[in-house]
Amino acid sequence: MIVLNGGSSSGKSGIVRCLQAVLPDPWLAFGTDTLVAAIPSSMLAPGAGLELAPGGAVIAGSQFRAAEAAWIKGIAAMARAGARIILDEVFLGGAEGQQRWRAALAGLDVLWAGVRCDGEIAADRELARGDRVIGMAMSQAEVVHRGVAYDIEVNTAHAESMECARSIAAQVR
Amino acid sequence: MIVLNGGSSSGKSGIVRCLQAVLPDPWLAFGTDTLVAAIPSSMLAPGAGLELAPGGAVIAGSQFRAAEAAWIKGIAAMARAGARIILDEVFLGGAEGQQRWRAALAGLDVLWAGVRCDGEIAADRELARGDRVIGMAMSQAEVVHRGVAYDIEVNTAHAESMECARSIAAQVR
Amino acid sequence: MIVLNGGSSSGKSGIVRCLQAVLPDPWLAFGTDTLVAAIPSSMLAPGAGLELAPGGAVIAGSQFRAAEAAWIKGIAAMARAGARIILDEVFLGGAEGQQRWRAALAGLDVLWAGVRCDGEIAADRELARGDRVIGMAMSQAEVVHRGVAYDIEVNTAHAESMECARSIAAQVR
Amino acid sequence: MIVLNGGSSSGKSGIVRCLQAVLPDPWLAFGTDTLVAAIPSSMLAPGAGLELAPGGAVIAGSQFRAAEAAWIKGIAAMARAGARIILDEVFLGGAEGQQRWRAALAGLDVLWAGVRCDGEIAADRELARGDRVIGMAMSQAEVVHRGVAYDIEVNTAHAESMECARSIAAQVR
Numbered sequence: 219m220i221v222l223n224g225g226s227s228s229g230k231s232g233i234v235r236c237l238q239a240v241l242p243d244p245w246l247a248f249g250t251d252t253l254v255a256a257i258p259s260s261m262l263a264p265g266a267g268l269e270l271a272p273g274g275a276v277i278a279g280s281q282f283r284a285a286e287a288a289w290i291k292g293i294a295a296m297a298r299a300g301a302r303i304i305l306d307e308v309f310l311g312g313a314e315g316q317q318r319w320r321a322a323l324a325g326l327d328v329l330w331a332g333v334r335c336d337g338e339i340a341a342d343r344e345l346a347r348g349d350r351v352i353g354m355a356m357s358q359a360e361v362v363h364r365g366v367a368y369d370i371e372v373n374t375a376h377a378e379s380m381e382c383a384r385s386i387a388a389q390v391r
Numbered sequence: 392m393i394v395l396n397g398g399s400s401s402g403k404s405g406i407v408r409c410l411q412a413v414l415p416d417p418w419l420a421f422g423t424d425t426l427v428a429a430i431p432s433s434m435l436a437p438g439a440g441l442e443l444a445p446g447g448a449v450i451a452g453s454q455f456r457a458a459e460a461a462w463i464k465g466i467a468a469m470a471r472a473g474a475r476i477i478l479d480e481v482f483l484g485g486a487e488g489q490q491r492w493r494a495a496l497a498g499l500d501v502l503w504a505g506v507r508c509d510g511e512i513a514a515d516r517e518l519a520r521g522d523r524v525i526g527m528a529m530s531q532a533e534v535v536h537r538g539v540a541y542d543i544e545v546n547t548a549h550a551e552s553m554e555c556a557r558s559i560a561a562q563v564r
Numbered sequence: 565m566i567v568l569n570g571g572s573s574s575g576k577s578g579i580v581r582c583l584q585a586v587l588p589d590p591w592l593a594f595g596t597d598t599l600v601a602a603i604p605s606s607m608l609a610p611g612a613g614l615e616l617a618p619g620g621a622v623i624a625g626s627q628f629r630a631a632e633a634a635w636i637k638g639i640a641a642m643a644r645a646g647a648r649i650i651l652d653e654v655f656l657g658g659a660e661g662q663q664r665w666r667a668a669l670a671g672l673d674v675l676w677a678g679v680r681c682d683g684e685i686a687a688d689r690e691l692a693r694g695d696r697v698i699g700m701a702m703s704q705a706e707v708v709h710r711g712v713a714y715d716i717e718v719n720t721a722h723a724e725s726m727e728c729a730r731s732i733a734a735q736v737r
Numbered sequence: 738m739i740v741l742n743g744g745s746s747s748g749k750s751g752i753v754r755c756l757q758a759v760l761p762d763p764w765l766a767f768g769t770d771t772l773v774a775a776i777p778s779s780m781l782a783p784g785a786g787l788e789l790a791p792g793g794a795v796i797a798g799s800q801f802r803a804a805e806a807a808w809i810k811g812i813a814a815m816a817r818a819g820a821r822i823i824l825d826e827v828f829l830g831g832a833e834g835q836q837r838w839r840a841a842l843a844g845l846d847v848l849w850a851g852v853r854c855d856g857e858i859a860a861d862r863e864l865a866r867g868d869r870v871i872g873m874a875m876s877q878a879e880v881v882h883r884g885v886a887y888d889i890e891v892n893t894a895h896a897e898s899m900e901c902a903r904s905i906a907a908q909v910r
Contacts, residue, residue, distance in 0.1 A: 232865030238431035239864055244440075244454055246429040246462075256419040258411035259694065267417075281417055288474035289419075295468030301461035342899035345758055346751030348605065380861035405692030412691055432867065515726035518585055519578030521778065553688035584777035590786075590800055592775040592808075602765040604757035613763075627763055631820060635765075638815030647807035 219297050219326055220245070220386065221305045221319060223366060224333030225358030226274075227344040229374035229382070230306045233333060236383030237304055241390065246296070249306030253289050257282065274353020276310060286318075294322040308358060313365030331386050332363055332371040339375045392470050392499055393418070393559065394478045394492060396539060397506030398531030399447075400517040402547035402555070403479045406506060409556030410477055414563065419469070422479030426462050430455065447526020449483055459491075467495040481531060486538030504559050505536055505544040512548045565643050565672055566591070566732065567651045567665060569712060570679030571704030572620075573690040575720035575728070576652045579679060582729030583650055587736065592642070595652030599635050603628065620699020622656055632664075640668040654704060659711030677732050678709055678717040685721045738816050738845055739764070739905065740824045740838060742885060743852030744877030745793075746863040748893035748901070749825045752852060755902030756823055760909065765815070768825030772808050776801065793872020795829055805837075813841040827877060832884030850905050851882055851890040858894045 220237065224230045234247045254268065261267030266281035278286070297303050309315025316330070335343075337359035344355040370389050372382035393410065397403045407420045427441065434440030439454035451459070470476050482488025489503070508516075510532035517528040543562050545555035566583065570576045580593045600614065607613030612627035624632070643649050655661025662676070681689075683705035690701040716735050718728035739756065743749045753766045773787065780786030785800035797805070816822050828834025835849070854862075856878035863874040889908050891901035 231867075232862075235432075235867045236861070236865050239433070244431050244434055244458065246426075246458055247431075248429055252425060252429070253419075256421055256425070258417050258420075259408075260412070261417055285417065285419055285474060288469045288472035291472040292465040292469030292474075296461045296465030299461035299464040301458060301465075339897060342755070342897055343751075346755050346898040348750075348754045378858060378861055379865040404694075405689075408694040409688070409692050512724060515582070515724055516578075519582050519725040521577075521581045551685060551688055552692040581778075585779070590777050590780055590804065592772075592804055593777075594775055598771060598775070599765075602767055602771070604763050604766075605754075606758070607763055631763065631765055634815045634818035634820035637818040638811040638820075641814030642807045642811030645807035645810040647804060647811075 219328045222331045223307050227340045227355035228333045228335040230333045232379035236380045245302040247304045250308050274357040290322045309362045316366045330368045332368040335374045392501045395504045396480045400513045400528035401506045401508040403506045405552035409553045418475040420477045447530040463495045482535045489539045503541045505541040507546045509548045565674045568677045569653045573686045573701035574679045574681040578725035579728050582726045591648040593650045620703040636668045655708045662712045676714045678714040680719045682721045738847045741850045742826045746859045746874035747852045747854040749852045751898035755899045764821040766823045793876040809841045828881045835885045849887045851887040853892045855894045
């Protein structure tokens, strides 16, 4: 299993697609976006669900956390059933987010990869993409990496997605 | 757990969103589309992966079946971990597809719902949507229901998505 | 030229794609959505641009109206240059919106088609689509038709997109 | 008017959105993608329409050229009606494509900007995006610039979208 962690607009999704292309075996790609697409739109709201605060901060409520807990167990079960999985994650709480996944993935072979991008560059890319809430990139650039331990780190401000993917793929046994 | 089965362009996704809106608890929505989005694009090809034959038939190869087997176990694990899940499925092999899920979901409370739509109407809707491969709707309209047992069946040729959702929701305990 | 006018989620886009499929000549499809996609995101805001008020009402400011005036002249020029055009419009101001287009299209052969849908059905479809701001369908269902004169009217609450398209196509010389 | 010309996946769209953000006045963005979205799907086929040849080459037939001729006149009319327009173009035929636009835009103030990107980098980005036909980027990287005269050229292999946009914006009077 490969877990990528990085802020919004740091370039994780591009790296995931490049990883799927360069790795010799078929790998499935899931992530925060998969879970967010699965929740009812009523949960994309302040309160118990997933709240998008002014300025781009994302706040996860208790209902979202409950859904996420089941989601994490499900992904772990897929990996235990033999699927190779690339996870595209945003650890909103930094180390705490990694801890949640680490506990569920106990016993599995996991490569932890940090995807960094300077906040100002990520913010410009967010604007260039045109499909993201402005502010998320800057708000998440640093905080998602706080206290997180990685096997490898890449920086998309200095390397193309494919180059980052090749560095990560080289660590996969 | 609610499992919806129906052909392409039969209107399942609309029913899923209406179900999420009318059911009092938060339900997560996953389905065939989630899995297809997760596989590498190299698997969307003739051979071992998922092949789209001329005319709209979809053929699942061994690599796709292996990924699907892990996916099914993962969804079952999410349900066992307490998540309420609506599954938006296309049983390409009819009864055989249901059997795969039934085995994995043993012991869980499952509502099986068939979403029917006349092949010609589904084909016209496929054209009206403009984002689907032409031919899939007609090709799947009948075959996905072959030998499948349902708790409830709805027909989107005669009822709006919301009306179908309300009928299904009325069966949820 | 064919001008379709109807509220959000009344089913215009599906009819447009069916019209393109059933009409013997190639027709180009443009509309409100094309213009909205072209404006800078800074214009999707209260004030001079295009404002989405709570409840789903859409308010067009002076900057948006200026852009629209140029847009209308451009579409008219395309039609005068020989292009067959289907326009997918939302006359927020009813008759006033038609008047703006009628003036620009003077001398061209135009078929005016009204696309109606009961507000409650449109609101349910808006929810089923899952990609629209909730409230727009109900807010626009009646008001966009106020004082507008049509050559033909269709009602998507009682007929499929393809059936509506065939009725409209039958009026095209 | 600003005309950007560059191959698929060279990064034009990102530059367009950044230009819209940094330019003080409201600019409308149109381009090849707008026209392609407007044509009937029957025209996305070998023959008279727009053909996507194996390997990623795009071949424009007579029907597509006729639609494009009307489109060009329409955009010119919008500009003459006072709209500030950023055009996101792919001159498949190089100088010939520029000539078509230059004739229509006679008398207007036009800034011609070339958006370059090394073919191999564009091809990797095409793969990273995951929503484009593989091969278009490499196929178009050089050919679209053949014989085209520019007021300014930017290279997205060496500069972020925002940086390129600022260089171009500095040339706008």
